[in-house]
Amino acid sequence: MDHQQIKKLISSYYDGELDEEQKKIIKKHLEDCPECQKEFEEMGKFEEVMSKMELKKPPKEAWKIYWTSVYNRLERRIGWILFSIGVMILLFFGGYKMVEEIIKDPSISFLLKAGILAVLGGVVVLLVSLIREQLFVRKRERYKEVEK
Numbered sequence: 001m002d003h004q005q006i007k008k009l010i011s012s013y014y015d016g017e018l019d020e021e022q023k024k025i026i027k028k029h030l031e032d033c034p035e036c037q038k039e040f041e042e043m044g045k046f047e048e049v050m051s052k053m054e055l056k057k058p059p060k061e062a063w064k065i066y067w068t069s070v071y072n073r074l075e076r077r078i079g080w081i082l083f084s085i086g087v088m089i090l091l092f093f094g095g096y097k098m099v100e101e102i103i104k105d106p107s108i109s110f111l112l113k114a115g116i117l118a119v120l121g122g123v124v125v126l127l128v129s130l131i132r133e134q135l136f137v138r139k140r141e142r143y144k145e146v147e148k
Contacts (some may be wrong), residue, residue, distance in 0.1 A: 003029075003033065003035075003036070006025075006026055006029045006033070006036055007036060007039060009022065009026060010026070010036070010039055010040050010043050011043060013026055013040075013043075014043055014044065014047045026040075080132070084128050084132065087128050088124050088125060088128050091124040091127065091128070092120060092121060092124045095120040095123070095124065096117070096120065099116055099120065102116060103116070103117070
């Protein structure tokens with residue numbers, strides 16, 4: 001192994017990710033290379049400091065606020081999904097009823113009927129998407145107090 005490869009493996013050495021053969025190669029290289037020796041020692045000090053560090057535990061109130069916000073966001077997303085699906089179904093059904101006579105007409109080819117339904121479905125999805133986007137943008141508009 002060359003010098004650069006050894007430098008990359010020093011961290012893995014401390015993490016216990018190397019096999020015995022790789023450890024021997026690194027130890028042998030460290031005997032001859034003061035630069036890697038210094039980096040090895042610094043990594044050792046770093047590992048020692050990191051092993052002594054403890055994370056502060058947040059207070060119970062912080063956890064309560066966190067889980068409440070997670071629940072609220074999840075609840076709102078599910079609500080919007082259900083609302084969007086419901087609106088799409090109603091709009092699609094209304095559009096279907098509008099073109100029902102065309103769909104039932106046996107003289108019109110199946111391909112044309114499928115195309116009409118695909119266009120109708122696409123319009124419904126785009127319409128719902130546009131309305132949701134406009135509500136989202138309006139809610140987060142930063143300059144709504146600025147006069148035009």
